[in-house]
Amino acid sequence: MSNVILWDYPKSSASYRVRIALNLAGIDYEIRTVDLLARDHIGPDHMARNPQGFVPVLDIDGHRLTQSLAILEYLDATRDIGLLPKEPVARAQQTALAHAIAVDLHPVCNLSVVGFATKGKEPQRTEWMQHFITPRMAAFEAILEGFDQSPFCCGATPSLADIVLMPQIYNANRWGADYSDCTRIKKVETACSAHPAFVAAHPDR
Structure with missing residues (x-):
């Protein structure tokens, strides 16, 4: 144990x-x-x-x-798993990228928030999720343009941004939020989905 x-x-x-x-x-x-x-x-x-x-x-x-x-x-x-760079500007930029999901999107999709806002009813709950997830995934996609996806969000190894992105992708898929036009996100999704650390962490594993 x-x-x-x-x-x-x-x-x-x-x-x-x-x-x-x-x-x-x-x-x-x-x-x-x-x-x-x-x-x-x-x-x-x-x-x-x-x-x-x-x-x-x-x-x-x-x-x-x-x-x-x-x-x-x-x-x-x-x-020392290298989630963020040491250089201050690059570190701030990558932190901001991750926070676009972890701080700005995730809280409004929290179970308690959605339950209170929609009383747990459908289709209100699904509409709530799609309303917030779809545009904010598009915003994350636009911010990604400033980074080199080779193949992860910010380079050759997984970063904080990848760690917060993949659970949000899982949620987007659960709730039918459309991110099909987010080609950078889809590229990162492919890379992360093949990485053993991400595979082993998946909720449906």
Whole structure:
């Protein structure tokens, strides 16, 4: 049994990111599922782990960490997996690219937000997802023009942007959001889909 424990829900975008990063770092970890649909995340056990009631929660190196972007930063700093460049301008630019999804798009597609806004009803829920995902994927595509996809978002190795993009692609496909014209994103999707760290992290694996 691993001493690294990931409190996780398979289809959670934030959890998906952390699984990718753990795989990139070659870290052996144990998954303990927190069922969001069963509302386990707001039960006393999980609230004791994270008072926000969110996944992921990562137990690693004797620490308990929350918030996927903070966890990714920790893994990059301690395992040197190269998620962001060291040069300040390039680092800021690649961080902004990743945040276009992780900060600007992901929160409005969060299960609790969508549930409150649509009361969980269809077709309102699907319309909500498509309304936000489709144009913001197009915006990400436009920002990608400033980077060299060879073959990943920002170069020859997976970056923070790739780690946040692939869970969003999964969501786009789930909700029928159209990104078929996003040729740069499709190129990155192909590369990531063939990478073992991404394959092993996939929610449907």
